[in-house]
Amino acid sequence: MVLLLISPDGVEEALDCAKAAEHLDIVDVKKPDEGSLGANFPWVIREIRDAVPADKPVSATVGDVPYKPGTVAQAALGAVVSGATYIKVGLYGCTTPEQGIEVMRAVVRAVKDHRPDALVVASGYADAHRIGCVNPLAVPDIAARSGADAAMLDTAIKDGTRLFDHVPPDVCAEFVRLAHASGRLAALAGSVKQADLGPLTRIGTDIVGVRGAVCEGGDRNAGRIQPHLVAAFRAEMDRQAQEHAVGVPAVN
Numbered sequence: 001m002v003l004l005l006i007s008p009d010g011v012e013e014a015l016d017c018a019k020a021a022e023h024l025d026i027v028d029v030k031k032p033d034e035g036s037l038g039a040n041f042p043w044v045i046r047e048i049r050d051a052v053p054a055d056k057p058v059s060a061t062v063g064d065v066p067y068k069p070g071t072v073a074q075a076a077l078g079a080v081v082s083g084a085t086y087i088k089v090g091l092y093g094c095t096t097p098e099q100g101i102e103v104m105r106a107v108v109r110a111v112k113d114h115r116p117d118a119l120v121v122a123s124g125y126a127d128a129h130r131i132g133c134v135n136p137l138a139v140p141d142i143a144a145r146s147g148a149d150a151a152m153l154d155t156a157i158k159d160g161t162r163l164f165d166h167v168p169p170d171v172c173a174e175f176v177r178l179a180h181a182s183g184r185l186a187a188l189a190g191s192v193k194q195a196d197l198g199p200l201t202r203i204g205t206d207i208v209g210v211r212g213a214v215c216e217g218g219d220r221n222a223g224r225i226q227p228h229l230v231a232a233f234r235a236e237m238d239r240q241a242q243e244h245a246v247g248v249p250a251v252n
């Protein structure tokens with residue numbers, strides 16, 4: 001089963017997520033105006049933790065981070081202390097796998113010393129070539145060698161281009177394969193639309209992350225998360241999962 005992660009930008013949108021709680025699996029706190037994986041305030045994470053049903057894990061992005069392991073480890077600790085149990089780190093400022101591993105090792109230690117059951121997610125960017133950071137296919141190995149629990153891809157530049165525009169489905173499939181080979185979860189995001197759910201399901205993605213697709217007008221900045229769009233997105237995920245399970249070729 002593919003898990004659905006939805007990213008509200010604050011308490012108000014998290015309450016809208018709570019209205020659609022039966023359709024989603026993870027509430028992911030971020031601050032989109034501070035970047036693709038922009039970090040929100042600790043008190044917002046705490047309020048959102050209190051606002052969504054206790055059985056829904058709260059995730060928090062720690063930011064599009066620089067190559068500064070100490071700074072990032074402290075930020076990650078802040079997120080877990082505030083109640084998040086998925087800690088996502090965007091390796092924006094890491095230009096080599098070694099830098100990514102160094103940052104993620106520090107994060108894993110900071111997070112797991114405080115809360116051993118929290119999940120740490122190493123995120124790269126599908127459009128890494130546009131920002132000069134580490135190659136997407138290096139991320140599963142960074143996750144494995146640092147002890148992170150999941151490898152993720154998102155897009156850094158939210159200009160309407162999508163995950164598959166930068167990393168086509170066959171390369172995403174390799175990403176998933178590499179993550180699974182080392183026992184990690186594979187999470188994929190990046191202006192994902194319902195039409196992308198067929199390939200995402202077929203390649204065995206564990207977590208799909210979205211914001212824009214469940215916002216009014218598909219607009220991740222001006223639009224607000226709509227519970228009925230979350231329900232519709234989930235319905236399409238379920239349809240794809242069912243078709244995949246019975247081996248019927250999906251339309252998309």
Ligand SMILES: O=C[C@H](O)COP(=O)(O)O
Nearest residue numbers: 007189191209210211212
């Ligand atoms: O973690 C997932 C991101 O929030 C994806 O946002 P997006 O669907 O607007 O690109």
